[in-house]
Amino acid sequence: MSELLWQKPGVEVDPRIQAFLAGDDVLLDREFIQDDITASAAHARGLARIGILTGDEAEAMCRELAALSEDLKSGAFVLDERFEDCHSAIESRLVERLGDVGRKIHTGRSRNDQILVATRLWLKRKLGELRALCHECAGICLQRAEAEALPMPGYTHLQRAVVSSTAMWWAGFAEAFIDDTVRASQARDWIDANPLGSAAGYGVNLPLDREFSTQELGFGRMQVSPIYAQLSRGKFELAAVDALGAALLDLRRLAWDLSLFTTAEFGFVGLPPQYTTGSSIMPNKRNPDLVELMRATYASIAAARTELEQLLSLPSGYHRDLQFTKGALVHAFGRGLGALALLPNLLRGMQWKPERLALAFDDGMYATDKAVELAVSGLPFREAYKLAAVEPLPSYGAVPEASLAARVSPGGHAALGLEILKRRWSVVMG
Known part of the structure; x- marks a missing residue:
């Protein structure tokens, strides 16, 4: 050394x-x-x-x-x-x-403000990558929501509940990833503060031109207080990890859906062959390993967040404990962005299986439609609820397309609001 x-x-x-x-x-x-x-x-x-x-x-x-x-x-x-x-x-x-x-x-500088400014620049770049990936995923979901409107079961408690559609499924994840794009942008804006020139946390005996370095490095503002520059270490990292975690939570739920939908019991979805692997012993198997590891990735972000939180049990000023914030940060963003980077092509390549979706409907899934239909005719909803439990079919019968056409509340299949989502999507990267 x-x-x-x-x-x-x-x-x-x-x-x-x-x-x-x-x-x-x-x-x-x-x-x-x-x-x-x-x-x-x-x-x-x-x-x-x-x-x-x-x-x-x-x-x-x-x-x-x-x-x-x-x-x-x-x-x-x-x-x-x-x-x-x-x-x-x-x-x-x-x-x-x-x-x-x-x-x-x-x-006029310390390793303290060196690592602060280097980490801050690194985080801004990583949050930019996060924002771009979430925006791309949202765009794909919007395109497929417009293009596909197959009836599919909607579930609560993992039990068949009501008629839903592939368009509603795509629209749900589109809005989720739009919000994740916004969250990444907000986190990036919040940490966009220049700590260079704060030295060891108490300033230096030099008239450093900190506004110059702020502009030179492309920061939105100067972090004025040297003491706060040290207090913000870990705090800003937590904000970045939280933004990453929001996207990975949505990825986890999407991956859970695909894990279920690709089973033989459901059979709703087919994955591109390159997104599956084989078994080392069972020649018949194609396993959704990638989807499962996408589902597992949030654990790394949660672990990083816990580690950062525990390290921040400190008084003001610099402490060597903060050295360990780097590992948590690098691991979280390395694994999290790595998982998200594989998602766009998966979203483009997955295919619905209409014949299996059609087999998944039963009469009970129209009971809510029947109850609402009776309520619209003037019956108190609690009475309508009881009648629909016995005779679940509405006037149009067990027709999923008719059920979807009647779903006119904003966001429902007949009023998806895709134009609203597309406008949001188009401005969030501005």
Whole structure:
């Protein structure tokens, strides 16, 4: 490992202690190093604005930072156990290439605000990916809601309840993913605050131009209080994980539906072959493993949220406990976005089986229609309810298409409100 940034003369570093302190930082920081490089370049230009660096020195730093970024992309430079973290790797590279000029990069900043700003930039990008995926899924659901109107059973308590339709099923998940798009946007806007220049949480003895770095890094606002910059660590991550969790909860319920609908007992849906796997022992099996793992993914987000919450039982100021927030964050977004990225093509490729849907209706599913029909004729609903329990068929009989045509309440099959949803969908990415 290269010389530690904080190492003091005469103090021997116990390698076992250092290994525990470093933990998985080098591996996790591979996620954040490009953002740390971006923020370091902004910091160098900011130091030049207040005379700490000359223009030539700042230009040389930015040039070397850009070269490091390219080396990371090509694999010529690897963040590994030679370094304590991404911060030390960046500084080591600058010192190697620029000597004493490179040693000036840490003036006016701390590893505390370095990881804050790198994480914030990373989260903004990940929430942007989340928003785009939710928007894409919502769009597919809207298209299929317009194109398909097959009668299908509606269930409560996993029991056949009333007549529903594939169009209503698609519209339900379309609106869910529209809301998830909004939630991702709101979370991104909320965390869009620049902590660079807050240093270790108490400011520095320099007139840093923090508004400059805010604009340079594309943040919506400056996080003014250095103390709040530290208080927000973990809090902002929780907001991002909550937005991710909202989408994964909807994915979980959708995956549950597909898990049921693809069974031989239901047989409502066929999945594209590449979305199923075989059994290692049973030649006859095609298993919906992907759907099942999509259903399971929310567990990772819930675990990350719990870990973040537990880590935040702290007083104000920086504490090393916060190092562990990175693992929870990287794991949640890695697994969550990975699952969501596979969903659009699954939604495009799944196919309904009309013949199996048609076999799933029974007379009892029209009882609610019968009760409403009697109520409309003037009978008190509780009386209508009792009569419909005995004679469940409405005037049009056991015809699912007629039941759907009568479902005129807003959002019901005959009044899906797809134009409303399409307008919402078209503006949420604005």
